[in-house]
Amino acid sequence: MSKTNSGNFFEDFSLGQVIRHATPRTITEGDVALYGALYGSRFAVQSADTFAEAIGYDRAPVDDLLVFHVVFGKTVPDISLNAxxxxxxxxxxxxxxxxxxxxxxxxxxxxxxxxxxNGQSGVVYVRSTGFNQDGIEVLDYVRWVMVRKRDPKTPARESHVPSLPSVLAADALGDAVPPLDIDAWRFDLSGSPHRFSDYAVGEKIDHVDGMTVEEAEHMLATRLYQNTAKVHFNQFTEGQGRFGRRLIYGGHVISLARALSFNGLANAFHVAGINGGRHVSPLFAGLTVFAWSEVLEAQEISGRDDVGALRLRTIATKDRPCADFPFKPGEDYDPSVILDLDYWVLIPR
Amino acid sequence: MSKTNSGNFFEDFSLGQVIRHATPRTITEGDVALYGALYGSRFAVQSADTFAEAIGYDRAPVDDLLVFHVVFGKTVPDISLNAxxxxxxxxxxxxxxxxxxxxxxxxxxxxxxxxxxNGQSGVVYVRSTGFNQDGIEVLDYVRWVMVRKRDPKTPARESHVPSLPSVLAADALGDAVPPLDIDAWRFDLSGSPHRFSDYAVGEKIDHVDGMTVEEAEHMLATRLYQNTAKVHFNQFTEGQGRFGRRLIYGGHVISLARALSFNGLANAFHVAGINGGRHVSPLFAGLTVFAWSEVLEAQEISGRDDVGALRLRTIATKDRPCADFPFKPGEDYDPSVILDLDYWVLIPR
Amino acid sequence: MSKTNSGNFFEDFSLGQVIRHATPRTITEGDVALYGALYGSRFAVQSADTFAEAIGYDRAPVDDLLVFHVVFGKTVPDISLNAxxxxxxxxxxxxxxxxxxxxxxxxxxxxxxxxxxNGQSGVVYVRSTGFNQDGIEVLDYVRWVMVRKRDPKTPARESHVPSLPSVLAADALGDAVPPLDIDAWRFDLSGSPHRFSDYAVGEKIDHVDGMTVEEAEHMLATRLYQNTAKVHFNQFTEGQGRFGRRLIYGGHVISLARALSFNGLANAFHVAGINGGRHVSPLFAGLTVFAWSEVLEAQEISGRDDVGALRLRTIATKDRPCADFPFKPGEDYDPSVILDLDYWVLIPR
Incomplete structure (x- = not known):
């Protein structure tokens, strides 16, 4: 039995299989600081204990996407090492x-x-769940990855494709947000006067700013998440590969786009749900990321009069400003598009 | 009303206007660690709780310049986005x-x-004050920036140029330093035997070491401060601009020079006042920063026998060692000079 | 007397001399987070308070090599500035x-x-000891460095070469590890089922993964350790030197190799002793580090039935995968080899 992990191949997965992932991880103020320095996020709830406490949190919560990346990172050695x-x-x-x-x-x-x-590979669908030290679920999501077969001659198995929601219902959102006292929400400190009711379905927002990515940055980030996917770290091997470059972890782009979206969505303090996402094309170091968002839906949440839910489509591009909102549904993606993310955010009503 | 912040133009400012800046920020041990890794500072008071507690602090205080950069960063979206x-x-x-x-x-x-x-721009003078969670002032400073007009045809307004001190009085210094027990100051642990009385006015100190700056480093730093000035982050746009490069935040140079100054000023543990500063020329990634200092004044502080104040002029250069102390007052700056900073430090008597 | 530290020369050292190094350093969660992001280490004991507490630690301990680097860094200004x-x-x-x-x-x-x-230099042997705030020894080690003489004409002194152990006895190990409850060790969470008894003397393990190093990363790391050795930071000077490049701190390679070794040694949670180490050739930014290990010894520790000791030789290379285990004792090193480290790790029995 080899001591090293060569990852699971398509044949190694079975329907209903439960995989407990290695390396539990205590999230600290150090992780939060580093996450901040990597993306420059400015949402007040995550930035200031005082702001968070005033509205009803115990203290500033950890950025939702940092939680996502840490949970995602744990799944990589078992799920996607051979993806x-x-x-x-x-x-x-x-x-x-x-x-x-x-x-x-x-x-x-x-x-x-x-x-x-083609018998060379297959698609594996997993529901991954993150737990805290008390066994409380903090996150769950489904992802599907194309994984190599160990041996193309292994006979094909029966297929099962799960039925998945294309969009989460608004009433399924908000469990990570305590009841908030919005009277205590300081709109002068949060960076914008705009509330739930100020956003209209169909509204498009250019997030204006651009952020160039360096190799050191995306590698620091991806290691912070203990994500071991080889393509992000190994120039010796990737230099001989298809792109000749290290690929940047797709989640790094999501976090960059989220941080850029502060400019236009400053009060949308919580990513409450991810409906779907596509890494349309790869990002490499040296390129500059821009983003724009469209409001797809605006929904109240049953039983909550503190926050409402905006469903956003955020498009991120490389080396292309987004003042003209590149990409229209039904058209091919502009070659500059790297991310198409459909998600819910919560915002004070 | 646009959802994105396009910053204030000259016409948007009025005398006496008070602007509360967005995004309060809890400073954590994570920020302190990252600040340390970015500059390599070794002043014992900020490095070790034990050292700080022994002399009278509650624990190791946050580096003065980290405080400065965080407060400064908050002002950028409102004051200098169009500077x-x-x-x-x-x-x-x-x-x-x-x-x-x-x-x-x-x-x-x-x-x-x-x-x-020329009717195209104007100079805005602001006094910015940083507060802590108890409303206590932790920092104030004046800066002035040249800001674009939105419309050159806007009629000119009456000018008001404030009278500003060229040098802070020594007695105005030290509020951030509790009464210290200098008998408990361990000069073997602080890195130098030199006290207040060991420094002579006119003395010049070459800080010897050089520090090369990488793009990832200055961007991590500037995002850590939640400073959103576009020129530091966006190679796509800056590549088409005057320098073809991202500009490094001037405060990054100040922190580098301060960290280099440990070699020669190891006991000058506190930046107590900034009399004036000029970013003489821009710094770009790949260049190496050197620094030297001259003691301009040495002053006792009324009512304090624990610490004295040294007024320093620190000159930082790029790609030029400072053994011969480049720059003489009254002469033009050497093209290598990037910073000319006039400030007060406190040091044990 | 110069205010700046020009370091000690060979003549400045005397047998029996005790040097107390400057700048005590409080290690925080921030340092731990940054260390994690720099190397991507995944050992469960250091990653999760829950895992560490379950087996008998007060909480997750600081990575052994972070402790080593911080102590080492303190010695540099006094011991090896002129090395x-x-x-x-x-x-x-x-x-x-x-x-x-x-x-x-x-x-x-x-x-x-x-x-x-040649009269130009000499070898200085020092035993360096790290202490915590209570005066408890946390680390000691011997290193020897070749240091320049200030003046080649200084007459030679009597030589004294200390006798040093080539290998620490297993019974000397483990003081940094409290008695552990191995029944509480969750092998599903630690990333591997392999215990002490699963490793055989002579076994070779390729750690598979490669990690490319960027300038920003090794400089952040080396400053985190407050290590001031000039060759790591100053491209202006090093660009004119022998390699034309900044040299990467050898300890950075040790930490990279240790993090890579998780893949094959996931339960070897503690570096308990360093028998010897050689930085065979320099590493520069842009190159990719690989590593493999051989089990040299497997020893029980008297009085401990919780953990056993594996003596490892870990070889790290640059731009050369290690599937064929480059380097055989008695042969010359392959030009790709950068590190040959002989050390003890502890692992559950």
Whole structure:
């Protein structure tokens, strides 16, 4: 038995299989500081204990996407070390606040398997769940990845493709947000006067600013998440590969786009759900990321008069400003588009 | 009303206007660690709780310049997003110690306005004040910036140029330093035997070491401070601009020079006041920063027998060692000079 | 008397001399987070308070090598600022756990001196000891460095070469590890099922993954350790030197190799002793580090039935994968080899 982990191949997965992932991780103020320095996020709830406490949090919660990346990172050695491509996300929900000092671990269940007709690979669907030290679920999401077969001659198995929600219902959102006292929300300190009711369905917002990415930055980030996917770190091997470059972790782009979105969405303090996402094309170091968002839906949440939910589509591009909102549904993506993310954010009503 | 912040133009400022800046920020041990890794500072008071507690602090205080950069960063979206140049600083005082866990926010008052004769821009003078979570002032300083007009045809307004101190009085210094027990100051642990009385006015000190700056480093630093000035981050746009490069935040140079100054000023543990400063020329990634200092004044502080004040002029250069102390007052700056900073430090008597 | 530290020269050292090094340093969760992001280490004991507490630690201890680098860094200004080469290590023992909040300082004793026959330099042997805030020893190790003479005409002194252990006895190990409850060790969470008894003497393990190093990363790391050795930071000077490049701190390579070794040694949670180490050739930014290990010994520790000791030789290379285990004792090193480290790790029995 080899001591090193060569990852799971398509044949190693079975429907209903439950995988407990290695390396629990205590999230600290150090992680929060580093996350801030990597993306420059300015949402007041995550930036200031005082702001968070005034509205009803115990203290400033950990950024939702830092939680996502840490949980995602744990799944990589078991799920996607032999992945050819990360195909999609669905039904990502943030279920409890995470504070510095909490320890996260992750479990995945195989909920679907479909071998590709070429016999070389197959698609694995997993629902991954992040737990804190008390066993409370803090996040769950589905992703599906194309994984190599160990041996193309292994006979194909029966396929099972799970039915997945294309959009989370608004009433499924908000479990990670305590009841908030919006009277205590200081709109002068949060960076914008705009509330839930100020955003209209169909509204498009250019987030204006651009952020260039360096190799050191995306590698620091991806190691912070203990994500071990080889393509992000190894120039010796990647230099001989298809792109000749290290690939930047797709989640790094999501966090960059989220941080850029502060300019236009400053009060949208919480990523409450991820409906779907596509890493349309790869990002490499030296390129500059821009982003714009469209409001797809604006929904109240039953039983909550503190916050409402905006469903956003955020498009991120490389080396292309977004003042003219590149990409229209139904058209091909502009070659500059790197991310197409459909998600819910919460914002004070 | 646009959802994105396009910053204020010269016409948007009025004398006496008070601007409360967005995004309060809790400073944590994580920020302190990252600040340390970015500059390599070794002053014992900020490095070790034990050292700080022995002499009278509650614990190791946050580096003065980290406090400065965080407060400064908050002012950028409102004051200098449309700035053509950051022209100067005056009267910067550190007023209370800041410890990890404190939350900073910032307010600026417009204290001067002067339109340029070309009608294209004007100079805005602001006094910015940083507060902690208890409303205690921790820092205030004046800076003036040249800001674009929205419309050159806007009629010029009456000018008001505030009178500013060229040098802070020594007795105005030290509010951020509790009474110290200098008998408990371990000169073997602080890195130098030299006290207040060992420094002579006119003495010049070459700080010897050089530090090369990488793009990832200055961007991590500037995002850590939540400073959103576009020129530091966006190679796509800056690549088409005057320098073809991202400009490094001037405060990054100040912190580098301060960290280099440990070699020669190891006991000068506290930056107590900023009399003035000029970013003489821009710094770009790949260049190496050197620094030297001259002692301009040595002053006792009324009522304090624990510490004395040294007024320093620190000159930082790029790609030029400072053994021969480049720059003489009255001469033009050597093209290598990037910073000319006039400030007060405190040091045990 | 110059205010700046020009470091000690060979003549400045005397046998029995004790040097208390400057700048005590409180290790925080921030340092731990940054260390994690720099290397991507995934050992569960250091990653999660829950995991560490379950087996008997107060909380997650600070990574052993972070402790080593911080203590080492303190010695640089006094011991190796004028070093020509760092020649070797011996007898490095970790003596007490270090937790966030502990403050480290360091003392060195000169235990050997030997002038080189050319009269230009000599070898200085020091035993350096790291202490925490309670005066408890947390680490000691011997290193020897070749140091320039201030003046080649200074007459040679009597030589004293200390006798040093080539290998620490297993019974000397483990002081930094409290008695552990191995029944509480969750092998599903630690990343591997392999225990002490699963490793055989002579077994070779390729750690598979490669990690490319960027300038920003090694400089952040080396400043985090407050290590001031000039060759790591100053491209202006190094660009004119022998390699034309900044040299990467050898300890950075050790930490990279240790993090890579998780893949194959996931339960080897503690570096308990450093028998010897050689930085075979320099590493530069842009190159990719690989590593493999051989089990040299497997020893029980008297009085402990919780953990056993594996003596490892870890070889790190640059731009060369290690599937064929480059380097055989008795042969010349492959030009790709950068590190040959002989050390003890502890692992559950």
């Amino acid at each position: 050819i491509a990360n195909l999609g996300y669905a039904g990502g929900r943030f279920l409890a606040p995470v504070y510095p000092g909490d320890t996260l671990n992750a479990v995945s269940e195989v909920i679907g398997l479909r071998e590709n007709s | 053509i140049a950051n022209l100067g600083y005056a009267g910067g005082r550190f007023l209370a110690p800041v410890y990890p866990g404190d939350t900073l926010n910032a307010v600026s008052e417009v204290i001067g306005l002067r339109e340029n004769s | 020509i080469a760092n020649l070797g290590y011996a007898g490095g023992r970790f003596l007490a756990p270090v937790y966030p909040g502990d403050t480290l300082n360091a003392v060195s004793e000169v235990i050997g001196l030997r002038e080189n026959s």
